[in-house]
Amino acid sequence: MDAFHDTKANAYQQPQHALMVVDNRQLQVWNGPNWSPHHATTWADSVVGQYTPATRSPSSSASSPQEPERTKRKRVFKKRKATHTIRKEQKTVLEKEIDALQAKLEDIKFQALVQHGEAPKSYHDQAVENAVLRESIQDQHLVMAQMRALLSGHTQHQMSGVRPMETKICLSADRVERRTVLHALRATKLREANRFLQARCCGIKQTTPYFQEERYETAEGDFCITRFEIIPLHGVKGGIRAVFDAVLQAAFNVEIIISETSGNITVREDDDMNDDCVSQMRLVSETDRGVLLENNLVHFVEYSRGESEQNGKRCFAVTATDFVDKDALYPYRPLERVRRDATGAMVVSYVDSAKKNEKTEEDPVIVITRWSCARIRHTGLNISHEAMLDIRNSAIRSQGTFLNCVRQTLGLPVNPT
Structure with missing residues (x-):
């Protein structure tokens, strides 16, 4: 066996009773009878070769002063949040979203309840x-x-067409025939007047005053005044009959009323005053500026006693007014006068008082429901603008004058016109 094999064999032997430090490792070296320093060195080199990487030479194991020392780069680790912290943050975000959605839901509920009229105060x-x-x-x-x-x-x-309760009335020169025609129209006119006023005042509280008026000019140049009013009369003695008689008196003396209130001289051309159910009013007025106005109206009336006439509770009265379209006995004179037409209806009835109870006896409340429309026809006469304004203002004032005469007859306060 040569020296190489001998050295290798000695290197793999397990030395006894000897220690040796090689490359910062504590090694046990053989301390037998054949031990020598040469054997220890050879054995240590072989062992160090086993623990050294193959790519590293013995010379590279020692630090060289020419090579700079390698600096180890420290790895930075990001601090990780705890699981309970993450879940707490997620819970906070979700709670905010729930609050926002809940507020939005409450708004939607409140809007829906408001539309149905059922919104309680607890929502907002x-x-x-x-x-x-x-x-x-x-x-x-x-x-x-x-x-x-x-x-x-x-x-x-x-408005240039057929107005409410308007009927075309044509009268001949024969007085008997005229009376026959007017009596034939009476029932229809009164029925239409009552039905129209019942529909017009539907939903309106009749124990309190109500007034509405419209003034306008039509496409044909006619000036119209439409008026609707509800007038409760408290403390009337005589009931419906007393109010009805006051209405008839004002209708029969209308020319006197117009003359006194407007200052215009008014005369009545017809003399048919004998019929209490139907009467014709042919009126001619002259203004301060010398302008002539003419009316040709028919007045229909009815008084119903009902089951009991005591306090007027079962009674009512209806009146209807309309203008004559053609009259052979009293023809219109468009070349001399300005024509003024009128259509109206009035119902006088009893209404239970809102203050009435079992302990107190309240006076019956008589309610006058009235609708009227006055129209001043467009004329071709040479009339100044100021004169036409006077005619219009006079027509406006005359609308309230009639009811003031009724109040005055009943002994009630008169309203300013």
């Missing part, structure tokens, strides 16, 4: 609720304004 504070309700009310006012505009436009453009 008073300020928010008032704002929502105010906006809803304003929207309703806008809708009502649009409806009124449509009705007013319809009235203004269609």
Whole structure:
């Protein structure tokens, strides 16, 4: 065996009783009878070769002063959040989303309840609720304004046609035939007047005063005044009959009333005053500026006693007024006079007092429901603008004069016109 094999064999032997430090490792070296320093060195080199990488030479194991020492780069690790912290943050975000969705849901519920009129005060504070309700009310006012505009436009453009309760009346020169024609129209005119006023005052509280008036000019140049009013009369002695008699008295003395209130001299051309159910009023007035106005009206009346006439509770009275279209006995004179037509209806009835109870006896409330439409026809006469304004203002004042005469006859306060 040569020296190489001998050295290798000695290197793999397990030395006894000897220690040796090689490359910072504590090694046990053989300390037998044949031990020598040469054997220890050879054995240590062989062992160090086993623990040294194959690519590293013995010379590279020692640090060289020419090679710079390698600096080890420290790895930075990001601090990881705890699981309970992450879940807590997620819970906070979800709770905020739930609160926002809940508030939105409450708003939707409140809007729905407001539309159905069932919104309780527990949904929002008073300020928010008032704002929502105010906006809803304003929207309703806008809708009502649009409806009124449509009705007013319809009235203004269609007034040249047939007006409410208007009937074409043509009278001949024969007085018997004239009376026959008017009596034949009486039942129809009174029925239409009663039905129209019942529909017009539907939904309106009749124990409180109500007044509405419209003034406009039609496409043909006619000036119209439409008026509707509800007048409760408290403390009337005599009931419906007393009010009805006052209405008849004002109708029969209409020329005197016009002369006293307007200052215009008014005369009555007809002399048919014998019939209490139907009467004709042919009136001619002269203004301060010398303009002549003419009316040709027919007045229909009815008084129903009902089951009991005590306090007027079962009684009512109806009147209807319409103009004559053609009259052979009293023809219109468009070349001399301005024509003024009128259509109207009035119902006098009893209404239970709102203050009435079992302990107190309240006086019966007599209610006058009246609708009228006066029209001043367009004329081709040479009349100044100021004179036409006087005629229009006189027509406006005369609308309230009639009822003031009724009040005066009953001993009630007179309203300013």
